[in-house]
Amino acid sequence: MRTLLSSLLISATGFVLAPSPADVPLRGFFPQSVQAERDLEARFKTMPEPDRMRESMRRLSARPHHVGSAYDKDNAGWILNQFKSYGWDAHIENFDVLFPTPVERVVELVAPTTFKASLQETALPEDPTSSQQSEQLPSYNAYSIDGDVTGPLVFVNYGVPADYEELEQRGISVKGAIVIAKYGGSWRGIKPKVAAEHGAIGCLIYSDPRDDGYAGGDVFPKGPMRPAQGVQRGSVADMPVYPGDPLTPGVGATKDAKRLTVAQAATITKIPVLPISYGDAQPLLTALGGPIAPAAWRGGLPITYRLGAGPAKVHLRVKSDWSLKTLYDVIARLPGTTEPDQWIVRGNHHDAWVNGAEDPISGLVAELEEARALGALYKQGWRPKRTIIYAAWDGEEPGLLGSTEWAETHADELKAHAVAYVNSDGNGRGFLDVSGSHSLEKFINGVAMDVEDPESGVSAWKRAQAAKILTGSTDVRREARDREDLRIGALGSGSDYSSFIDHLGVASLNLGYGGEDEGGIYHSIYDDFYWYTHFSDTSFVYGRALAQTAGVAVLRLANADLLPFAFTNLAETIQTYVKDLQSLRDRRAEQITERNRQIEDGLFKVASDPRDPVTAPQRQQVAPQLNFAPLLNALDSLNHSASRYDKAYTRAVSEGRTAAAKSVNERLVQAERALTSTEGLKNRPWYVHMLYAPGFYTGYGVKTIPGVREAIEQGEWQDADREIARVAAAVEREASLIGGLATTLAGGS
Ligand SMILES: [Zn+2]
Numbered sequence: 001m002r003t004l005l006s007s008l009l010i011s012a013t014g015f016v017l018a019p020s021p022a023d024v025p026l027r028g029f030f031p032q033s034v035q036a037e038r039d040l041e042a043r044f045k046t047m048p049e050p051d052r053m054r055e056s057m058r059r060l061s062a063r064p065h066h067v068g069s070a071y072d073k074d075n076a077g078w079i080l081n082q083f084k085s086y087g088w089d090a091h092i093e094n095f096d097v098l099f100p101t102p103v104e105r106v107v108e109l110v111a112p113t114t115f116k117a118s119l120q121e122t123a124l125p126e127d128p129t130s131s132q133q134s135e136q137l138p139s140y141n142a143y144s145i146d147g148d149v150t151g152p153l154v155f156v157n158y159g160v161p162a163d164y165e166e167l168e169q170r171g172i173s174v175k176g177a178i179v180i181a182k183y184g185g186s187w188r189g190i191k192p193k194v195a196a197e198h199g200a201i202g203c204l205i206y207s208d209p210r211d212d213g214y215a216g217g218d219v220f221p222k223g224p225m226r227p228a229q230g231v232q233r234g235s236v237a238d239m240p241v242y243p244g245d246p247l248t249p250g251v252g253a254t255k256d257a258k259r260l261t262v263a264q265a266a267t268i269t270k271i272p273v274l275p276i277s278y279g280d281a282q283p284l285l286t287a288l289g290g291p292i293a294p295a296a297w298r299g300g301l302p303i304t305y306r307l308g309a310g311p312a313k314v315h316l317r318v319k320s321d322w323s324l325k326t327l328y329d330v331i332a333r334l335p336g337t338t339e340p341d342q343w344i345v346r347g348n349h350h351d352a353w354v355n356g357a358e359d360p361i362s363g364l365v366a367e368l369e370e371a372r373a374l375g376a377l378y379k380q381g382w383r384p385k386r387t388i389i390y391a392a393w394d395g396e397e398p399g400l401l402g403s404t405e406w407a408e409t410h411a412d413e414l415k416a417h418a419v420a421y422v423n424s425d426g427n428g429r430g431f432l433d434v435s436g437s438h439s440l441e442k443f444i445n446g447v448a449m450d451v452e453d454p455e456s457g458v459s460a461w462k463r464a465q466a467a468k469i470l471t472g473s474t475d476v477r478r479e480a481r482d483r484e485d486l487r488i489g490a491l492g493s494g495s496d497y498s499s500f501i502d503h504l505g506v507a508s509l510n511l512g513y514g515g516e517d518e519g520g521i522y523h524s525i526y527d528d529f530y531w532y533t534h535f536s537d538t539s540f541v542y543g544r545a546l547a548q549t550a551g552v553a554v555l556r557l558a559n560a561d562l563l564p565f566a567f568t569n570l571a572e573t574i575q576t577y578v579k580d581l582q583s584l585r586d587r588r589a590e591q592i593t594e595r596n597r598q599i600e601d602g603l604f605k606v607a608s609d610p611r612d613p614v615t616a617p618q619r620q621q622v623a624p625q626l627n628f629a630p631l632l633n634a635l636d637s638l639n640h641s642a643s644r645y646d647k648a649y650t651r652a653v654s655e656g657r658t659a660a661a662k663s664v665n666e667r668l669v670q671a672e673r674a675l676t677s678t679e680g681l682k683n684r685p686w687y688v689h690m691l692y693a694p695g696f697y698t699g700y701g702v703k704t705i706p707g708v709r710e711a712i713e714q715g716e717w718q719d720a721d722r723e724i725a726r727v728a729a730a731v732e733r734e735a736s737l738i739g740g741l742a743t744t745l746a747g748g749s
Contacts (some may be wrong), residue, residue, distance in 0.1 A: 027446045028560030030656040037559055040382060041450065041552050047373035049546035050540035053365040054533070056082075059541075060350070061357040061529050064135040067099045068325035068393045071135070072351055076166065076328030079350060079392045082368055083332035086375030089330035093280045095246040095253040095405040097327055098262065099398050099411050100138040100320035105275055109284055109749060110150065111313040113676035117280035122229050126221045127530040129355050136354050136525055139231035139275055140318070141205070142398045143246065147272030148317040149202040151178045152310035155288055156195065157297040159205075159279040161697055164198050168617060170291055170622025172307055175199035180284060182208045182299060183275075186698050187494070196270035196695065202316040203273040210300030213278060216561040219520065223534035226241050228279035233346070233353040233523040237399045240696045242686035243498055244404030250686060252409030253327075253401075262322055267399075274634060281444040287312035308476065314424040329402045330370065335380055336387035336558070342669060343417045344557045345389045345506075346370070346550065347496050348424045351395030352528025355528040358521065361422040361511065363616050366543045370551035384558035386419065393496050396425075397523075400498050407499035414487065414504050419669050420557055421500035421508040425615060427537045427546045428517030431467040432460040435489035435702075436509035437501065437660035437672055438573040442554065442566040444509055445485040452546045453543035460513075460549060461486065485569060492702030493694035502687050502694075505676035507565070508588065513542040562661040563668045567642035571635065574691065575732065577704045578631055585712050585720075589623035592715070596620060624717050630728035634731060637735035643736050648745035657745065663740050674733040677726055681707055681717065690730040 011071040022468045026034045059078065065071040083090035093500055107117035119139060123131035123586060153551035154174045157163040160182030164196070179200045181191045191202040207217055212226045219227040237246060245253040247263035253259075262268065286303050289312070295306035330350070336342065348363040371390050395401030407414060420440065422685035432451075434444050448461035456463055468480035491501050491510060499680060519535040521527040556564060652660055677687040687693045703709045710716075730736055 002031040002241065011597065020037035027443055028556060028562055028564030029286040030653055031362045032563045032656060033561055040377065041555060042374050044551055044555060047376060048369035050544050053369055053540040056368055056404065057231045057357055057361050057532065058529055059360045061355045064132060064137065064354045064358065065352055066137045067327065067351050067382050067398055068101065069135065072394065075326055076330055076394060077231055077348055079330045083330065083371060083390065086372045088332040088334055088371065088375055089377050090330060093329045093331055093406060095327040095403065096255065096324045097253045097395060097401050098247045098322065099325040100322050101141055102138050103321050104317055104319040104452045105138060105140060105274060106315065106317035107276060107280065108315045109287055109312060110315050113287060113667065114313050115283040117276055118229065119276065120229065120282065121231055124221050129528045130525050137233065139233050140277055141234060141236040143237035143268050143363060144318050145234055145269050145271065146295060146319045147202065148179065149272060150200050150313065150315045152308060153177065153284060153312040153314045154308040155305065156181050156652055157283065158182055159187045159191035159194055161194055164194065164624040166294065167307065170307065172290065176201055177309050178202035178203045178204065178280065178316055180206065181565050182206060182211065183232055185210050187701065189238060190567060192269045192271055192273040193237055193238055200271060202271055204276055204316065205273065205277045206278055208299035208301065209278050212642050213300060215300040216518060220526050220531060224519035224531065229277045230524045230526060231275050231277045233275060234587040236269050236273055238693050239399055239493055240682050241267055243400040244408065245401055245684040250408060253405045254409060262619045268648060272316055274316060274318055276707045283440065284312060284314060299594065308492060314452045323529055327402045327405065329394050331399060332390045332391040334374060334384060334388040335500060336385055337383045339386045339665065341417050342386040342419050342665065343389055344386055344419055345391065345421045346552055346554055347391035347393055347421065349393040349402065349496055351397055353396045353397050353523045354525045357532040359527060360396065360425040362427040362532060362543060363546065366427060367424065368548065369547040372556065373551060386558045388554060388558050396496055400496055403496035404499045407504055411504060411595055413675065414506060416606040418506040418565060421506050422498060422553055423495055423497040423510045424512050424546060424550060424551055425495045425510065427512050427543060428514040428540065429542050430513050430515030430517055431464045432549060433514060434509060437489045438488065438570040439565045439567055439671060440507055440509055441485055441488050441569040443564040444488065447549060447553045449553060451545060454545055490692050490702040499694060502689050505670040505689055506675040506722065509553065511546065513546055562649065565668055565671060566646065567644050571638045571642045574638065575635055578628065580633065581708055581712065582628060583704060584709065585623065585626055592620045592623055620715060626720050626724065628724060631724050631731065634728040634735065640730050641735040641739035641742060644742040648742040660745050664744055667741055668736065671734065671737060674737050675730050679729060690727045695700050
């Protein structure tokens with residue numbers, strides 16, 4: 001695929017990346033500033049060095065470095081010294097957070113045969129760090145409640161709500177059972193949450209070989225895919241309610257913070273949960289009886305996948321050490337000159353589940369090279385207009401702890417000063433992938449056009465476009481060809497941007513290269529230097545591309561004459577969300593009507609076992625029409641303001657209107673904030689953005705216009721109309737803010 005794409009591009013287009021001349025406009029810069037900025041960026045882009053990234057990765061991933069470990073603290077100290085040696089003003093900020101670590105773990109089959117799961121990942125002779133057992137955190141799911149349960153086993157596919165509807169239709173209940181779910185299909189924390197809501201007493205999650213094991217290629221160490229004993233660790237805290245320290249929601253976990261008790265923390269699971277390998281899962285699944293699993297549920301193991309319940313009976317015991325652990329966030333600063341109170345924030349986490357070469361060190365080493373390059377430019381006399389803050393977060397893996405506690409501690413300052421947050425996490429070989437605030441879509445498209453893809457020599461933008469055209473659906477292909485800008489995704493959760501976009505309303509971007517770096521080592525002991533340097537970005541040229549992309553984004557945001565936000569793409573994107581919500585309402589209405597008819601026709605089975613009765617499915621309220629008018633009216637206003645702003649922007653830039661730009665910049669900092677609501681989302685007030693949130697039942701996956709979307713999905717029709725009005729109010733606020741800015745730029749007040 002890679003070779004095909006590269007040769008296709010070069011032979012078909014003959015297109016190579018040439019430096020943009022000074023007379024090509026640069027978003028955010030007056031004509032007289034363009035040349036200096038382009039020269040600066042050209043110097044910057046030569047500085048990040050792949051060999052240094054390799055050596056930094058070797059050092060940072062040399063030993064396990066999870067929260068609370070000796071090497072996590074050691075790494076933080078090393079990163080601090082790196083920033084200082086680059087000329088940055090840097091310090092470490094500490095927080096004390098609840099981070100449970102495993103004390104007891106048991107999974108065993110007790111009937112009809114017996115089998116004890118090993119719960120061990122095997123050290124491999126080829127892979128030197130895989131044998132550091134004494135420092136490795138055993139495989140487990142952090143924030144699983146302690147428990148000791150025995151019950152019949154039920155296979156629940158990915159364990160999302162739709163899977164339980166399927167089981168219900170077959171008369172299978174999970175009440176009093178232990179469920180076994182595959183990884184994938186949702187964020188992992190959703191699986192025990194939904195299982196508990198359906199009455200299960202325990203939850204196992206395993207990595208099926210069809211998803212990231214031998215079905216996709218040779219397994220490690222021969223190839224990159226997950227070996228039989230590889231386990232995906234990970235947090236199962238209920239992060240869609242709030243991320244960060246479970247004991248200090250909404251405030252920083254500082255020394256004297258008021259803390260909840262563990263029993264009061266809403267984000268800890270209701271039932272015990274453990275992740276297992278497919279090596280350990282196979283005997284359990286083989287022992288299942290009951291109906292054969294639906295075709296789409298079956299995985300890649302050489303067995304007949306059955307649903308249960310039983311006769312397989314499983315014993316599960318989980319116990320953790322629930323003490324507080326200390327976080328080490330490294331925060332570094334380059335002061336701005338003319339606009340020191342406008343902050344550009346950039347971050348990547350440094351903690352890992354084990355050695356974490358890919359996640360997160362591959363992203364962190366790029367960030368460090370950016371910082372070294374910016375520091376070198378600073379030493380050579382360059383000064384950013386705005387203040388630049390670089391962060392290396394601790395505690396991302398357990399629940400975005402370090403970034404959340406920092407953002408909560410500094411919430412007021414960040415709301416007043418933060419212009420944008422730029423995040424990365426893991427990085428690999430492939431195509432630039434961007435998600436973020438749609439007011440920055442035009443901006444980041446411009447950045448991607450000025451960074452070279454290391455394998456093809458065309459721009460990162462052109463290569464990402466080619467990938468969309470080659471692999472996308474019909475709609476994606478058409479849009480990639482015809483739309484001026486490549487569409488960026490919306491942010492859900494799953495990395496450190498969450499607090500910035502979801503809780504503070506700071507415009508955010510998440511950047512990374514990937515798509516040709518398939519593997520099955522995620523959150524296992526095999527995500528290490530050996531794996532990364534054999535199977536991912538082995539020459540670190542995509543690390544350099546990430547440093548160039550994120551670094552140029554930071555430079556432009558920090559130096560711009562007029563901040564490079566644009567709102568026509570935002571308005572158009574919201575329009576697609578509204579259309580999508582309207583058709584979602586219609587689909588739900590159809591589904592409910594159809595299901596009600598099936599119930600009347602007696603199509604649903606009731607459990608044959610009278611000791612385990614399944615409540616017969618109930619008829620649901622027929623879906624009412626919803627009133628989208630307030631939102632459509634607000635969108636009209638936003639469209640109008642956005643195009644007025646666009647025109648005023650173009651004129652103000654070409655005329656170099658310095659005074660107007662200064663006043664507009666100060667108010668642009670609030671543009672993303674206008675899309676938030678202080679009351680937040682229903683049942684989860686921590687999330688205040690009206691356009692983006694992680695799904696309550698999908699986890700990482702984003703729900704756009706979440707208040708309305710989730711009300712429709714869950715049939716809460718009164719809520720849906722009220723939420724439409726709240727979103728409309730946010731869009732109106734945005735429209736009036738931008739309209740005001742357009743007036744100022746055009747020479748009004
Ligand atoms: Zn990560």
